[in-house]
Amino acid sequence: MENYSFHKDEKTHEEAMNHCIEQGGYLASILNQEENDAVRKEVEGDYWIGLRDNVSEGTFNWDDGEFFSYSNWAEGEPNNIEGDEFEGDEDCVSVLSDGTWNDAPCELPLSYVCKYGVKSSEDGQYSIHAFAKTKIDAQKDCQSNGAELVSIGDQEELDKIWGLMGGSKKNYWIGLSDGGVEGQFTNPDGSMFATWNEGEPNNHGGNEDCVAIGAGSKWNDCPCDLTNFYICENASRGTTGGGNPNYSVNFGEKTYVEAESACREGGGELVSIGSE
Numbered sequence: 001m002e003n004y005s006f007h008k009d010e011k012t013h014e015e016a017m018n019h020c021i022e023q024g025g026y027l028a029s030i031l032n033q034e035e036n037d038a039v040r041k042e043v044e045g046d047y048w049i050g051l052r053d054n055v056s057e058g059t060f061n062w063d064d065g066e067f068f069s070y071s072n073w074a075e076g077e078p079n080n081i082e083g084d085e086f087e088g089d090e091d092c093v094s095v096l097s098d099g100t101w102n103d104a105p106c107e108l109p110l111s112y113v114c115k116y117g118v119k120s121s122e123d124g125q126y127s128i129h130a131f132a133k134t135k136i137d138a139q140k141d142c143q144s145n146g147a148e149l150v151s152i153g154d155q156e157e158l159d160k161i162w163g164l165m166g167g168s169k170k171n172y173w174i175g176l177s178d179g180g181v182e183g184q185f186t187n188p189d190g191s192m193f194a195t196w197n198e199g200e201p202n203n204h205g206g207n208e209d210c211v212a213i214g215a216g217s218k219w220n221d222c223p224c225d226l227t228n229f230y231i232c233e234n235a236s237r238g239t240t241g242g243g244n245p246n247y248s249v250n251f252g253e254k255t256y257v258e259a260e261s262a263c264r265e266g267g268g269e270l271v272s273i274g275s276e
């Protein structure tokens, strides 16, 4: 079940949704009976899924944008009951112990399930991958889809990508690297642009040649064998320019700050090879 995370701590629907987004995903959409059964087995008690009719009463939409066609309502649901112990009516959907669904008050604290996947820009140029991989494995996955790890050429391009990331607090690999000449960061397409976090890049431990975007869209050089989420770019699609292709910057002398931890704060994990 690598596409999901299961959370026993009870949150309102909105709190649960925000937590999933910070983790790089969404409250889970459930698109068929097989998925409903598989997720139901992993959680005890009732739990929130990412389905609501808060915009228009009786019209249910998935938070992650999937098309709403499958449903598994309990008998008599959805009934939009008003005025129990919570304010308002029932606009958020929970899954009951037998796997059927109930519309419930959004303020009710429940367990919840997040779901992770790939988000793409409408033109298909960028894709945000919520699966943790080393930089090399991330690059391989991009290439298997005819893309590369993203080359971010200017602020406009960064803003577009940051919008797609939607407020996630995880770290995401991008294509920028100083694996060729230490301190000289270049993109796969030869361009150079960066908005470094304070004190970065610092080549902490002499071992940081790969670059990740973290919370607040600030960048950090990190060890390439950390596992992070990642961003691919298919340059044959879309219209966003990639900056000056022959430009690179040498950052010269570096200062050392608490940086190794910053690589992990956003969720990066060191891969330990040869241990359990």
Ligand SMILES: [Ca+2]
Pocket (backbone or CB within 6 Å): 053, 054, 057, 058, 080, 089, 090, 091, 092, 103
């Ligand atoms: Ca309702």
Ligand SMILES: [Ca+2]
Pocket (backbone or CB within 6 Å): 077, 078, 079, 080, 081, 090, 102, 103, 104
């Ligand atoms: Ca109900």
Ligand SMILES: [Ca+2]
Pocket (backbone or CB within 6 Å): 178, 179, 182, 183, 203, 207, 208, 209, 210, 221
């Ligand atoms: Ca370096």
Ligand SMILES: [Ca+2]
Pocket (backbone or CB within 6 Å): 200, 201, 202, 203, 204, 208, 220, 221, 222, 259, 260
């Ligand atoms: Ca660093």
